Amino acid sequence: MNVLSLNNVTKRFGGLTAVDNVSFHIEQGEIFGLIGPNGAGKTTIFNLITAIYSITEGEIYFNDKKLQRKKPYEIANMGVTRTFQNIRLFKKLTAYENVLTACHKSADYNIFSSIMRIGKFKLQERYLKNKTDGLLKLMGLWDYKDIVASNLPYGLQRKLEIARALALDPKLLLLDEPAAGMNPEETIQLMELIKEIRNKFDLTVLIIEHHMDLIMGVCDRIFVLNFGIPLALGTPKEIQENKKVIEAYLGKEEKTYAED
Amino acid sequence: GGSGTPKASGDTIKIGWIGSLTGDQAVWGTCESNTVKMLIEEVNAKGGLLGKQVEGIYYDTKGDAAEAVNAVKRLITQDDVVAIIGPNASGQAISISAVLEQYKVPDIATVATNPKVTVGDDGKVKPYNFRVCFIDPYQGAVAAGYACDKLGLKNAAILYDVASDYSQGFTEFFEKTFIEKGGKIVAKEGFKEGDVDFRPQLSKIKDAKPDLILMPYYYKEVALSANQARDLGINATLIGGDGWPSEQLMEMAAKSIEGSYVVNHLDFNDPEVKPLQEAYRAKYNLPMELNGYMAHDAFKLLEAAIIDASSADPEKITESLTKVTVEGVTGTIKLSEEDHNPVGKQAAIVKIENADYIFQEKYGLQ
Amino acid sequence: MSELFLQQIINGLSIGSVYALMAVGYSLVYSIMNFSNFAHGGVIMIGAYIGYFSLTFLKVPFFIAFVLSAFGSGILAVVMEKIVYRPLRKRNAPFLYFIISAMGASIFLENVVIASPIGPTFRSYPTVFSSEPIMLGSVALGRIDLLMFVISAISLMVLVYIIEKTKIGLSIRATSYSIKGSTLMGVNVDKVIFIIFVLGGLLAGLAGMLFGMRYTVYPQIGNITTKSFIAAVFGGLGSLPGAVIGSVLLGLIETMVSGYLSSQYRDLIAFALLILVLVVKPTGLMGKTTEDKA
């Protein structure tokens, strides 16, 4: 079954066509890569899926439900959540509070029970706390739980964004350059973590990255975008060998300067 | 008699004053408190009251009713004043009633002209609220009567401050009397306190071709609106109330208000008023505002009541306040027992001629 | 067109130019510091007093009084920036703190004047030039209005030129977005802000003096800035032409409402219109609406 379908999606900004007639389908449980040169329109696609931008033409379906005209929060509630390329954490809250806040959907007590502090409230709050603890431990953030988000180093901020997204129990997770600012070793660790998360939470993941070792190591299929236009779709192996992709994006081969 | 300098608090009689020393009413409040200060000094120089020195305590209310309540509580419970003079606005004067009644201390309002200051909604007089000025209905009716009967003006336009209780009250009673007397209100326009430009309203008034314009508000706005009216080519006679009289008004708009009529409490050029004016100017290097005269009369009334009671006990003073009669600068002051308002106080109609307030006649209705 | 209508248009334009003169100074500070400088009214008030005392006590010619008042206000604005805003800036305080400090400053300025020997009295400017309006038929056109209009227009053009076309203007705009970024480009942020406040102060001085001539001087005269703040929002905050257009529009709307609907409910209707405009265009008339990029 297709979890996410983009059918002939187009987005224009004034004269600029950032996304041009793009279609792809992601299956349940897949880790799907979205790559392409800078400015290809990858983040724009995320913004279209999460309704931060309005779509110019085409349709997006999530589990066969149309996403148009929905508000960003409604889409989140349907089970689609994301991280941001330019990190958008709740800057002045601690790591713990960031995740705890995002857990809110796991409770359903209303404002009156929070005033009355009746049984349901306490029970659910305890559950939220346990859940937060678990997520922070999973993402390796437990030691940083009381640090204010903006004071965390860049790499950990990215992890915290993922933790926050997971708190919603999403069905589809959109990651926008999660490894930016991480060194290769950390990137590999992140790759393992993404796999682990997928299995543990039964997730479908759509991921944008420029770190090819991560993309190639983790994705089931990859979609390549160039100037808003689809360039290729295939398994990592196919993409690596695709001439057009190499030319437009990957580059011929590794250059070394050591001898220079 | 007269031991001179005050020693302990038992040796002084404390009198409180409240009003606006800050905010947009500060001009009037400052003048009132200055006047009271000056009069207390005079009294003390002559040996004080009942052989005791008089001490004044002055608190700012910012023009705010809640502040007025606090200030009165402080005056009564902390400073042990025997009576209070002020405030200069009705809202504050009404709000302090409950406190006055609780502690049984009298208050004489200066220019609080709303009827409710001394009489409750139930029609009963408030035992500790007094005033020395006449009230809105009276002032409004006098202005209407004089304009209609004496000046023969029948088409009136009104420009008033919608946010001011004084202006609204004045307008209401003017309108009522004016129509009763067969006049017509051809335009009624409002503005809001803080406004400085009235030309849109005046242009509309001009279009209604009135022969008089009522301007029931304070002199700053009077000056601005009168000037702007003349600039727009409006020639109608302007009529105003006790918000007008001031030397400042002359400075700001002498030409524009030439020939206007004002319902005032007194004749500024009365020789009996001159010494007070001059003493004030000598002391503060400022012209005296109308509030100063009212504060003067309030103080004189209080002084007489204290002497009459021959005691500084607030309750006794309260009793005496309606017994005594004093010759104030604004006329003979005698407070009625029924409503604590001055009895038989006639308005002084003043015409502005050659940049001066020329007394026309004392005028009362009927 | 009836004469009344023409007169009302002129009234509206002239009230609008008063708002504009203040709104520009306001908007200028907003455009860089991203907060509403509520003390601007206080500076205008001081400017009006400086002008008044220059004319009455020092008895200097009109033009010199103008210069004194502009410079006096400029200095005051800079001093205030140093004492009130700089410490906040150094700490990267959120904009709310600036607003509150500005309010504190405005309370302070107003009351310092009241408590000082200047006192709360209204003071009227000596007649500098004939206040007789120019009559076009029976439609009156005030001389000071004309002067204000011209000064608003000129100062707007000068400012827009500075902000849009000069290097210092560029650095002002850059700093308004990111202080760290422009510091890294070698911009002396303190200096940029100094310039902003000098310009804002000069304008406040001019406005104050013109106000004083038109409406007399008193400690609360700065309160009219609330209206110009509203006008600036109307036009789109941070946009100088927006501030002027918003001001003129607000002036016209107020006038037309008073003239043809109801002067008692003037502000109510004006506010309703304002909210309507904002509902349709949430960043004001000239404010830019871009899709927030995530």
Added chain:
Amino acid sequence: MLKINNLSVFYGGIHALKGVSLNVEQGQIVSIIGSNGAGKSTLINSISGIVKYKEGEIFYKGEKLSKQAHKIVKSGICQVPEGRIIFANLTVMENLRMGSFLRSDTNGIDKDLNRIFDLFPILKEREKQVAGTLSGGEQQMLAMGRGLMSNPDLILLDEPSLGLAPLLINTIFDIIIEINNMGKTILLVEQNAFKALSIADYAYVLEQGIITMEGNANELIKNEKIKEAYLGKKNVDFISV
């Protein structure tokens, strides 16, 4: 050219740099590598005057370096910050003009501008676009270009390859070399340690605010410990990076 002695920085209670000393010679490319939160950006920011340091000294061209950011830029040091910090409200062109804020040699500015447009043709194309709406990579290019516009002697690059497509990363490193060949000295902070070491002359390893290792870059690149910690040893199944 740049000499740092015993630099210590605190953020409130956090001791971010603990007595760091380092040396950059004229004309060199010096790299600093280290994991997240090691204090690399803090170090760069202290040189730029953005972060105030408590202890230690910084010498530039033999003289003590000012602590005021705008004076530091004037003396010829320019930072291309982490996370770009472009002026999102200005156009691309205006951003570049801001780069040359302290310069007045119109000819030189125009020449540099053209060179930057040669290096990053996309910037020329987007000259009038508001910078905030550029894609991440485009913004990074703009930040580099803007930095170069000040014609500095010493360039501090904080993670210049962040968020760039592989092809572009190569380009960026080519450009870094090119800039270096023009006689500019470069202090480079990079997560992409392999690349960083491969173009650097000398390198330092920063761990939790302390320099734990230093040496010639071509030696460090072979160091087992470094390989393990920063180069991603398992990183063999794919050729790039």
Added chain:
Amino acid sequence: MSWDYVSGILILSGINLMTVLGLSLLTGFTGLFSFGHAGFMAIGAYMASSMTMKYGIPFFIALLIGGVSAMLVSLVIGKLTLNLKGDYFCIATLGFGEATRLILDNVQYFGGARGLSSIPTQGTTTLFNVIIINIVAVFVLVSIIRSRHGRNMVAIREEELAAQTIGIDVFKYKMMALAISALYAGISGGLLAHYLGYIQPIMFKMVKSTELTIIVIFGGLGSVSGSVIGTILLTFLPEILRSFYNWRLVIYGAAVILIMITRPQGLMGGKEFSIKSIIKSAKKFINFVRQRIGNKKEEVKS
């Protein structure tokens, strides 16, 4: 100091505190800045007093009616303006506050500008009642803040876009914060009316709104205890300064600036004053002393 005088100020603090608490939720926790809460107070004041005066409805119910009326109005206002950002919202609320006053000025049913008098003061806004109401108000507020609803509001304050993507209905929560703050302001207005016995539209000027907002920020954004302490301090301050005659507002203005520049986080700096935190800091202190002593001993030994 006489108790009556002090209790009067305490009552006034309590009245102010009601509005400040609501504003604290709106401004301190949700990040919306209002210049119009005096308008909600006015609605509450007029509704509550006409209930007690004209219909003889019991005081507490009248207060509630006043509060609920303000809240209902806030729903309409919110619907129109909550999509606006920063200063735009602020101006819209300013417009609302002034418009409310203007309507009251013109509506003769409520006495117009000349106000409404003879509002019952006996046994209504007593210190006891005010304290009880405030305790309930604080309790309710803290409960909301410490629940997922409160956390969602804080998330909106911190980063609206991110709040949306974690499934927070930003509009709804802003509305909730506005409605609760309006309810509080309405009740506060009702209390004020029954304290003074007289109300007039001019009492609910914009300065009133700004004064209250100053208190919230003075006390520290995002701190309920800061709001409480701030309210009491800033209500007492002008009283203490009363004998300074017309210099007192000069000092008040200077004090506001001084606090802002020396304690830019406000009095409480977003922290809460609680028994726990006192114990915590006491423990810290004891540990610190112990270490010190321990160190000294060691030094002596070596």
